[in-house]
Amino acid sequence: MGMTNDAGKRIATAGSPRPSPFRQLVAADTKDLSRTLQAGFATLFLFGFFLLVIWALSLMLAGSGSPRVVVDGSDAGLAGRIDSALSERGIDLVDDPSAANILVQEAEGKVTMVVSADETPAWQGVWQAVRGAGVEIMDITVVDSEGVWKADILQANLAPALGLGLMAIAFVGTAVPLVSMRERGTLRLLGTTPLRNDTLVLSLIPARLCFALVEFGVVLVIAATRHYVEPGMLWRLSISMLLSLVMLFPLAFLLGSRARNAANMQQLAVTLTMLLVGLGGGILPSEIIPGPLQVLFNVIPTTWMIQALGADLAGIEPDLPLSALWVLMAVCGAVAFVLAARLFSWDREPVRRGTIGTKR
Incomplete structure (x- = not known):
């Protein structure tokens, strides 16, 4: 999914000064992705597969x-709006509490x-009707008749699904092609030109940004149609998404900065992606993780990303203020x-000690 040797030769030998090196690299990378759509869309596989799994589980x-x-x-006005929203969805309304299997109680x-623990009715449609009546996500609590908190599996896992997809684009879709270019000798060829290494790695972002x-x-459409996200929160969610990429792409560049075996990097990238999603709360619920381990997991940068996305997609209060998570992600990306x-390293061969900081 990286540039071919021919693309590298064209850039290294191009005599026309009109296109900048960055634009030439972006064009070559985009052309390679367009020629190998299967490799390009492979970066979306983990995201799509995980999303389908949690959708099936939610059903x-x-x-x-x-x-x-x-x-x-x-509040008679709010209760009336909830009644109307329920009627519009074709949900049965009853007057006798003993005949109901879902009780909607409003207070302030x-x-x-x-929700009745014996009958286990489908309650998500009722939740969406309450949301449609104007009640904010953070003001809705769902429990069963035994007091056990209930969660919408799809809503709770949208943030981990998006986080997994973005990590796959960064680690699998960016770090692996970068290592492949080094393994084939393309980077060594480009290293003979005045091209800066930061220009090279930045040129890999535009095409992959489209996949992101x-x-x-996709996540926004699901969240909007199911009333998971408040319209006023879209700007916060967009900032969390942007800073996620600001953090992930540099981490991917760091991961692939010296590696020389693309096959090994592929295995590492996939394993790392799944592991980080799990540690960030995407597979193991935080309630079952021991306190000391939870503290350790919370210092992992990708956990900040999943918590920031989940604050608006799932209405889950993060361990740190959202603004603090944004600052941490930005600083992590810069470092x-x-x-x-x-x-x-430009070369496929190991670099001798004492040469760090030079063009190689």
């Missing part, structure tokens, strides 16, 4: 009974949904980029 665990709802609240603008935007768009530029 399996959604409950099978038809909801019968009774609405009780002190906050709503608690109590596709994943972001990783400086280190990647410092340690970058």
Whole structure:
């Protein structure tokens, strides 16, 4: 998925000064991706597969009974809007609480949904109706009749799914091609030109940014249609998405700055992606992780990303303020980029000690 040797030769021998080296590299990389669409879309596989798995799980665990709802609240206006939203969705409304399997209780603008633990009705449609009535995500609590908190599996895992997809684009779709270029000798050829290593690695971003935007768009469509995200939170979610890329691409460049075996890097990148998603809360719920381990996992940069995305996609309060997570991601990206530029090697052969910081 990286540039071919022919592309490297064209750039190294181009005599026309009109296109900048960066534009030439971007054009060559984009052309290679367009010629190998299978390799390009392979970066979307992990995202799509994980999304399908959690979608299937959400359907399996959604409950099978038809909801019968009774609405009780002190705010007659809000209760009326909830009744109307439920009726529009074709959900049965009952007057007798004993005949209901879902009780919607409103108090001071906050709503608690109590779902029958015996009948296990499908409650997600009721939740979406409450959201459609104007109740914010953070003001809705769902528990069963035994007091056990209930979660929408799809909503809770949208942030890990997006995080996994972005990491796959960065680690699998960027670090691996970079190592492949070094393994084939393309980087060695480019290293004979005045080309800067930071120009080279930055040229790999534009084409891959398109894949990232596709994943972001898919998640936004799901979140919007299911009322997971507040319209006023879109700007925060966009900033979290942007800073995720600002952090991940430099980490990918650092990962591939010296490696020389593309096959080994492929295995490492896939394993690392799945491991980091799991440690960030995408596979193991934080409630079952021991406290000391949770503290350790929270200092992993990709955990900051998943928590920042989950703050708006799932309404989960992060361990740190969102602004602090943004600062940490930006600083991590800047440090990783400086280190990647410092340690970058053009040659496929091991670099002799004492040559770090020189063009090689």
